[in-house]
Amino acid sequence: MSNIINKFKIDNGKGFSLKDHDAAYADGFEKDDAQEVLTALIEETFDLQTELYAANKYALLIIFQAMDAAGKDSAIAHTLSGLNPQGCQVYSFKQPSTEDYEHDFLWRHYRSLPERGRIGIHNRSHYENVLVTKVHPELVLKEHLPGIDSVKDIDSKFWNERYKSIRAFEEHLTANGTVIIKFFLHVSKDEQKERFLERIDDPKKNWKFSLADIEERKHWDEYMKAYEKAIRETATKDCPWYVIPADKKWFTRIAISTVILQTISDLKLKYPVLTKEEKGRLDDAKNILEKE
Numbered sequence: 001m002s003n004i005i006n007k008f009k010i011d012n013g014k015g016f017s018l019k020d021h022d023a024a025y026a027d028g029f030e031k032d033d034a035q036e037v038l039t040a041l042i043e044e045t046f047d048l049q050t051e052l053y054a055a056n057k058y059a060l061l062i063i064f065q066a067m068d069a070a071g072k073d074s075a076i077a078h079t080l081s082g083l084n085p086q087g088c089q090v091y092s093f094k095q096p097s098t099e100d101y102e103h104d105f106l107w108r109h110y111r112s113l114p115e116r117g118r119i120g121i122h123n124r125s126h127y128e129n130v131l132v133t134k135v136h137p138e139l140v141l142k143e144h145l146p147g148i149d150s151v152k153d154i155d156s157k158f159w160n161e162r163y164k165s166i167r168a169f170e171e172h173l174t175a176n177g178t179v180i181i182k183f184f185l186h187v188s189k190d191e192q193k194e195r196f197l198e199r200i201d202d203p204k205k206n207w208k209f210s211l212a213d214i215e216e217r218k219h220w221d222e223y224m225k226a227y228e229k230a231i232r233e234t235a236t237k238d239c240p241w242y243v244i245p246a247d248k249k250w251f252t253r254i255a256i257s258t259v260i261l262q263t264i265s266d267l268k269l270k271y272p273v274l275t276k277e278e279k280g281r282l283d284d285a286k287n288i289l290e291k292e
Contacts, residue, residue, distance in 0.1 A: 056116050060263070134226040
């Protein structure tokens with residue numbers, strides 16, 4: 001399993017290229033064994049989730065970014081299915097609201113952060129502000145930023161400042177006990193095409209498809225450049241990216257679960273130890289109950 005961590009982890013973005021990552025990679029695993037492996041990983045993670053909650057020292061923020069049809073929703077459903085739902089919170093970020101646009105671009109994401117002891121999952125995240133806005137810079141104009149009156153004003157300095165803001169945001173969270181895992185589900189263009197066709201052909205999946213997906217697909221190369229740049233600029237030792245192969249959903253789930261399990265395990269969590277006085281009060285409570 002350590003091979004998965006080392007192969008997919010990007011903690012220094014210098015020289016990062018998506019071309020170096022095979023979207024169909026499966027690390028020698030076979031589909032027939034996938035469910036058994038995934039079940040074991042989820043069971044181990046469940047035990048650690050209890051320790052995370054009891055220790056009340058860290059929060060875990062899991063970020064999912066991907067192109068359409070890469071499998072974010074199903075990955076979240078399968079890899080977190082065995083956890084205690086009371087300790088998890090999932091936010092799916094759509095287009096910003098009018099209220100969101102009245103604040104800085106990080107505002108709505110800060111409001112959705114998990115408390116200590118809990119696991120927060122962000123389906124899309126603050127990275128949309130250097131991904132979809134990079135491909136469609138006209139969206140930035142909705143933010144009514146000082147000095148940004150037209151698309152021509154959105155230059156390299158603007159984007160560098162935005163990457164800087166993201167790094168500072170994540171550094172602040174990490175310093176205050178939020179452990180961040182950033183997943184990019186790397187699906188190939190050919191596989192996306194097959195999944196789109198499946199959504200069109202299967203009446204039960206028609207609702208998942210939108211003509212807007214086809215329009216965005218036309219910008220595939222631009223999105224790949226935007227993802228590469230974002231990962232290069234924001235992959236750090238404390239807040240690494242994990243570029244997960246997404247052409248084989250069953251392996252994607254194994255890889256994600258492995259990373260989550262290892263990340264929590266590395267925290268070396270322990271259940272709280274009671275003081276002598278607290279243990280004494282427990283003994284008193286036990287005596288009262290036993291005398292009833």
